[in-house]
Amino acid sequence: MKIAVVRETRPAERRVALVPEQVAKLIQLGYEVAVEPAAGERALFSDDAYRAAGAEVAWGADHAATVVVSVQPLERERLSRLHAGTALISFLPTNPPDVVRTAWRAKLTTFAMELVPRISRAQSMDALSSQAMVAGYRAAIVAAERLPRFFPLSMTAAGTVPPAQVVVLGAGVAGLQAIATAKRLGAVVKAYDVRAAAAEEIASMGAIPIELELGSLEGAGGYAREMTPERAQLQRDLLTPYIEAADALITTAAVPGRTAPMLVSRAMVERMKPGSIVVDLAAESGGNVEGSVAGTELTIGNALVWGGANVPSQMAGPASRLYGQNIASLIQLMTNGGSFDPDFSDEIVAGCCLTHNGEIRYEPIRELLEGPLA
Known part of the structure; x- marks a missing residue:
């Protein structure tokens, strides 16, 4: 079971989806972790730090990966090259729905971090809150500086x-x-x-x-x-x-x-x-x-x-550490016996899943792309 950490390609995005300390924890759960070169560079996490945590550092980390993690969604062209059944975990804005449409047609399983239910059991997975905390801190610093x-x-x-x-x-x-x-x-x-x-x-x-x-x-x-x-x-x-x-x-x-x-x-x-x-x-x-x-x-x-x-990205190191912990906690929830095995009867898993096995599971997007439920 392999987790791939991709390098963010959007110019203003400096965060990374997992930091070395979280890589080590996921390896202990039974996963292999592959990280694209310089994925953590803009957040001040070196390739050597990932290697020391047990990760492989190589291009094409998402090839044959069970789970691909990122901050921003992958480009549509890259999504279409992934194997059916690959799971993607990232922020996944649903408007416009182009990325979701591509993932749906490619039979990818997608989990949107902004849709994690805001319940007490999901607090460790709540990326909206963790990144909002960074943004709030940064806002006060900007005000004081200017x-x-x-x-x-x-x-x-x-x-x-x-x-x-x-x-x-x-x-x-x-x-x-x-x-x-x-x-x-x-x-x-x-x-x-x-x-x-x-x-x-x-x-x-x-x-x-x-x-x-x-x-x-x-x-x-x-x-x-x-x-x-x-x-x-x-x-x-x-x-x-x-x-x-x-x-x-x-x-x-x-x-x-x-x-x-x-x-x-x-x-x-x-x-x-x-x-x-x-x-x-x-x-x-x-x-x-x-x-x-x-x-x-x-x-x-x-x-x-x-x-x-993209204010959290302006403090990429702490924002990545917090976001990575949200990702790692969600993966841990969906791990069973050393395998990635999401339980779709769990309200957290079901709440943040957009697509799975060629089905759109998030109703607002399903209505937009397929029409209202009968």
Whole structure:
């Protein structure tokens, strides 16, 4: 039974799907592991480190592999060359569904890491949370680096430097990590989330919950429900004074597979003070901040607006270590007696499986490619 770790080919992707320490653990489970040359180079894991962990380092690692692991999905041409029955584990965006269609026709078994159910038993496999934690940390560091003033309070003989005022919108995994990091750097942090339970989590991080008295929008899977346009506008109106007073604004509200909610209008950003910084982690999925552009820094009014693009990859080493542990835990769940043997009656396995044995198992994609179920 062979696991292949491929080298990521997208220019901005620096992560790797498994790091050497996880390779060693999988070998102990009975697998052989093959790694493509320089697969971990951009995350600072050398080929020699993989060899020392027991892996083979060679091109074409995916040939005759039982399981192929990656961060981003393989290119369609490469998918079509794999043997039927090969299992693929990666992030596997389903819109557009071209990659899934190719895998389906090639009779490959595909598991999408973003579809791992968010239940307690699957916490060690939850790649969305692990990568969001990295992104949240990075967001606070970006804000501190680009803000032309101190984050912490400094009392000196020459006078007192007041702390930076930071506002975080969204208190999921990324938002809470941004809050915690900004607090560790010494800022005064206020935060808002539409879920009522989030206020307690915000306070537990040492931040001040922003209370707008709008009621909760708690939804399934820990995500917020979509709000009406009228409520969204009222929320923006009530948030405006908090954002106007902020030195740094970090926005983190995103739901996989959906356009990010627009929480902050251009007019709101234009009211921020000179030198302010806005970090929009949701820029790739439409943006929480009107006018933000993924992978771009631009100026709106007096504020610098930083649009996030593949933010976890900007900290490729720790992001890879966390993601690799998610992958290794999922493989371990699907290992039986030293063989890769997924149990499709398990809700975790079934929940993240897109295709298997020529069948599309994920209903939204099945409806898109085959039509609604009878």
